Amino acid sequence: MKLIVCENYEEMSEKAAEIIKEQVVKKPDSVLGFATGSTPVGTYDKLAEMYKKGELDMSGVTSFNLDEYYPISNDSDQSYHCFMERQLFGRVNITKDKINMLSGEAEDPSEECERYEERIEEAGGIDLQILGIGRNGHIGFNEPDTDLEAKTHLTELSSDTIEANSRFFENVDLVPTHALTMGISTIFKSKKIILLANGRSKLNAVRELFSEHITTKSPATMLKLHSDVTIICDYEAYSEASIGIDIGGMSVKIGVVENLKIIDKRIIDVTSGMTEKDLIAAITSVCAEMRKRYKANRIGIGVPGIIDENGVTSANLPFKDCKLDEIMSRALGVTVKIENDANCAALGEQAAGAGKGMRNVLMVTLGTGIGGGIIIDGKIYSGKGNAGEIGHMRIMPDGKLCKCGKHGCWERYASVSALIEMMERAAAEHPDSILADAAKDSINGKTLFKAMDMGCDTAKHVFDEYIGYLAAGIDILVSVLDPELILIAGGISRENEKIIKPLSERIGGAVPIKVAELKSDAGIIGAALL
Numbered sequence: 001m002k003l004i005v006c007e008n009y010e011e012m013s014e015k016a017a018e019i020i021k022e023q024v025v026k027k028p029d030s031v032l033g034f035a036t037g038s039t040p041v042g043t044y045d046k047l048a049e050m051y052k053k054g055e056l057d058m059s060g061v062t063s064f065n066l067d068e069y070y071p072i073s074n075d076s077d078q079s080y081h082c083f084m085e086r087q088l089f090g091r092v093n094i095t096k097d098k099i100n101m102l103s104g105e106a107e108d109p110s111e112e113c114e115r116y117e118e119r120i121e122e123a124g125g126i127d128l129q130i131l132g133i134g135r136n137g138h139i140g141f142n143e144p145d146t147d148l149e150a151k152t153h154l155t156e157l158s159s160d161t162i163e164a165n166s167r168f169f170e171n172v173d174l175v176p177t178h179a180l181t182m183g184i185s186t187i188f189k190s191k192k193i194i195l196l197a198n199g200r201s202k203l204n205a206v207r208e209l210f211s212e213h214i215t216t217k218s219p220a221t222m223l224k225l226h227s228d229v230t231i232i233c234d235y236e237a238y239s240e241a242s243i244g245i246d247i248g249g250m251s252v253k254i255g256v257v258e259n260l261k262i263i264d265k266r267i268i269d270v271t272s273g274m275t276e277k278d279l280i281a282a283i284t285s286v287c288a289e290m291r292k293r294y295k296a297n298r299i300g301i302g303v304p305g306i307i308d309e310n311g312v313t314s315a316n317l318p319f320k321d322c323k324l325d326e327i328m329s330r331a332l333g334v335t336v337k338i339e340n341d342a343n344c345a346a347l348g349e350q351a352a353g354a355g356k357g358m359r360n361v362l363m364v365t366l367g368t369g370i371g372g373g374i375i376i377d378g379k380i381y382s383g384k385g386n387a388g389e390i391g392h393m394r395i396m397p398d399g400k401l402c403k404c405g406k407h408g409c410w411e412r413y414a415s416v417s418a419l420i421e422m423m424e425r426a427a428a429e430h431p432d433s434i435l436a437d438a439a440k441d442s443i444n445g446k447t448l449f450k451a452m453d454m455g456c457d458t459a460k461h462v463f464d465e466y467i468g469y470l471a472a473g474i475d476i477l478v479s480v481l482d483p484e485l486i487l488i489a490g491g492i493s494r495e496n497e498k499i500i501k502p503l504s505e506r507i508g509g510a511v512p513i514k515v516a517e518l519k520s521d522a523g524i525i526g527a528a529l530l
């Protein structure tokens with residue numbers, strides 16, 4: 001099978017129309033097999049345009065349509081007779097008496113099907129058959145679990161097809177339950193076949209086409225045995241790969257994510273002299289390459305800072321009111337979504353990490369400040385745009401001054417920077433303590449745990465005080481959000497049980513608390529899921 005993956009529906013329709021035109025130019029009396037449904041409408045539009053411009057002459061063409069509902073009045077609006085007249089036959093110069101369609105009004109459906117098979121044979125067989133594909137893998141109306149050797153026949157439509165096609169009817173009860181359709185063996189006799197598929201709903205059916213097996217569960221898989229089949233589809237129907245970008249102050253991590261796994265990853269260093277333009281150009285160029293290679297058509301970005309209607313503004317990056325999503329979307333020709341990086345990390349953990357299987361998760365990232373990501377019912381909760389700034393919850397009225405200008409913000413007490421401040425103060429007050437000794441050379445989160453392991457009471461005091469502050473904020477968040485799970489991320493979370501156990505005890509075991517699992521991959525996966 002040949003595969004042509006197109007950027008979008010428009011390109012898919014153009015490619016298909018070109019192949020049909022080529023066929024008709026090469027053999028003006030070609031026998032063409034047509035399909036109905038939404039998929040070929042764009043192709044028929046292109047053929048009509050070509051005809052209008054004098055580039056295509058279909059006067060010699062004989063046509064056979066794949067199928068028709070049964071029973072249905074041939075002049076009813078929903079019949080495929082009317083559909084074809086509207087979409088193609090009324091817009092090109094195919095001679096009326098060379099148009100063949102199964103009749104929804106036939107008294108004896110078996111006779112009608114036999115007549116149809118004979119007519120196809122008399123016409124010398126179909127030169128080029130155009131197919132769509134049902135989301136359940138049907139071609140024509142050959143539904144899953146039907147006879148793969150059948151000729152044209154009367155068939156019962158599956159509930160999935162009835163549901164999918166109900167969009168053309170006033171309500172689902174009006175969709176005919178049966179249809180007359182060319183059988184797989186009829187389709188198979190066509191000399192050349194093009195199968196068109198667009199949109200995410202066809203992804204599984206197209207995947208089956210490229211799997212190793214042939215199965216009645218997905219009748220289109222039979223086409224693998226045909227010697228001249230071309231699949232023309234758009235990215236949506238072909239690939240689930242998406243690109244997740246996690247922008248940080250030091251580096252930008254770009255990953256291709258498929259089935260919640262990172263299958264390729266690149267890192268761009270953010271250097272001090274980089275301008276907004278430089279950084280966007282570097283990210284865009286990697287994305288363009290990955291997009292091409294993996295047929296990835298969705299891009300999500302996680303970025304630190306404020307995102308509002310003016311764009312992104314990040315303290316540690318050269319972004320000031322930067323419409324990053326719009327710029328990248330224009331450059332790459334795809335929709336680009338943007339979110340706060342902590343929210344993306346929370347989404348990644350909820351979907352693929354420690355929060356898998358949970359719908360309501362709160363992630364707390366402890367670092368220089370405190371970042372938060374709130375996932376409610378499987379989705380990021382961003383409020384008016386910037387929810388999740390949990391580090392700036394005021395837990396202490398008239399408390400320490402925060403860099404945001406407020407007093408008593410949670411991150412002034414429970415971030416790693418706050419912990420270091422507490423350790424420095426304690427070391428100064430207890431110069432003979434193990435902690436003071438351990439802190440002599442350098443001081444970081446680990447110093448405290450090292451001193452505690454050596455039996456230092458001063459360190460234990462600091463830790464208890466710190467856990468108290470951490471629990472105070474978490475307590476508030478649990479009361480407000482009632483999450484199923486709280487995830488702790490950030491360097492300090494490496495201490496795992498040493499933090500999780502006392503923290504859980506402090507909040508009275510109200511909610512399970514775990515350490516996040518995906519580390520720096522969480523942001524990429526979450527961004528890709530946007």
Ligand code: F6R
Binds near residue numbers: 132138
């Ligand atoms: C229509 C036909 C069907 C459709 C399929 C996809 O003649 O034979 O197999 O091709 O149901 O329908 P759309 O294009 O509407 O998604």
